[in-house]
Amino acid sequence: MLLAVEFAAGLLILIVGAHYLVEGAASIAKRFNISNLAIGLTVVAFGTTAPEFVVNLIAALQNKPMLSVGNVLGSNIANIFLVLGIAALVYPIKVKRHIVIKEIPFAILMTLIVAVLANDKFIDGRAVSHLTRTDGIVLIAFFLIFIYYTFSFARNKVSDENGVIELSKGRTAISLAAGLVGLAVGGQLVVSGAVSAISRFELSETTGGLLILAVGTSLPELTTAIIASLKHHPNLAIGNIIGSNLFNLLWILGINSMIRPIPFNMSTNYDFGVVIFANLVLLATCYFGRKRLEIERREGILYLFLYGLYVANLLINV
Numbered sequence: 001m002l003l004a005v006e007f008a009a010g011l012l013i014l015i016v017g018a019h020y021l022v023e024g025a026a027s028i029a030k031r032f033n034i035s036n037l038a039i040g041l042t043v044v045a046f047g048t049t050a051p052e053f054v055v056n057l058i059a060a061l062q063n064k065p066m067l068s069v070g071n072v073l074g075s076n077i078a079n080i081f082l083v084l085g086i087a088a089l090v091y092p093i094k095v096k097r098h099i100v101i102k103e104i105p106f107a108i109l110m111t112l113i114v115a116v117l118a119n120d121k122f123i124d125g126r127a128v129s130h131l132t133r134t135d136g137i138v139l140i141a142f143f144l145i146f147i148y149y150t151f152s153f154a155r156n157k158v159s160d161e162n163g164v165i166e167l168s169k170g171r172t173a174i175s176l177a178a179g180l181v182g183l184a185v186g187g188q189l190v191v192s193g194a195v196s197a198i199s200r201f202e203l204s205e206t207t208g209g210l211l212i213l214a215v216g217t218s219l220p221e222l223t224t225a226i227i228a229s230l231k232h233h234p235n236l237a238i239g240n241i242i243g244s245n246l247f248n249l250l251w252i253l254g255i256n257s258m259i260r261p262i263p264f265n266m267s268t269n270y271d272f273g274v275v276i277f278a279n280l281v282l283l284a285t286c287y288f289g290r291k292r293l294e295i296e297r298r299e300g301i302l303y304l305f306l307y308g309l310y311v312a313n314l315l316i317n318v
Helices: 002-032 036-048 050-061 065-090 097-118 133-154 169-200 205-217 219-230 234-259 266-288 297-316
Strands: none
Touching: 002 036, 002 169, 002 219, 002 234, 036 050, 036 097, 036 133, 036 169, 036 219, 036 234, 050 065, 050 169, 050 205, 050 219, 050 234, 065 205, 065 219, 065 234, 065 266, 065 297, 097 133, 097 234, 097 266, 133 234, 169 205, 169 219, 205 219, 205 297, 219 234, 266 297
């Protein structure tokens, strides 16, 4: 009962926080003539990955590294199949061509790079595979390149959403701060319940991270994507998902492996493959769907079906 109350309270705070974060982020885009896509890829993505960052930081400090890997990969899968699937059912998501030709391929490339860095045993023939501190520095370097590129691109674009109310500087700051705090607090409550569930059902760190923690820490992305879609800010929704996935791979795993090298289980290569597959499905449906550059409700149903298959496979192999 207590877990249910904690989860419900966390979800409510997440929804309110997402509302204020989207409102503040859209106002920033309008004020500075920055595309909502760039804001979604960075500012909003930073806010919605706060739960993942906190959970993975604690996991690294408590020497539970496989929880970190499972959470990051599981969140990236859930962000595409679960979050975009539900968001597309609520309201079809229009996708900028830039996302299709640059951001999604970049996300695929970064996933491959992380997989190569983690597979020491397979690549270099070492006895044990790790994401080392040196690997962490490499990931942080790629993360900084991503941030620099995104804002360089943003300087050449104007705000791409109409009908956005430009808030005063004070209200914008308060809205952003309230949204970030709401997502962090709400996400922590939800994740706390998820961790208790992992313990109760005696799941492994990897499985618990891939399934329960991944869904719990993806709730900020889910609430933000739904509210952004309902407010007709699709670029915030899709930018947030791609940005969050890159933050997870580069920033969170980079910081974690610098704190403590992360041992890597070879069986997790399957989940790396699913992350790449999810990005390829997103790329294909955006480019070859009935309406090009739009994720419609039928694509949303496909995403949810594929996520269901992934979860079923996890549960069968527990």
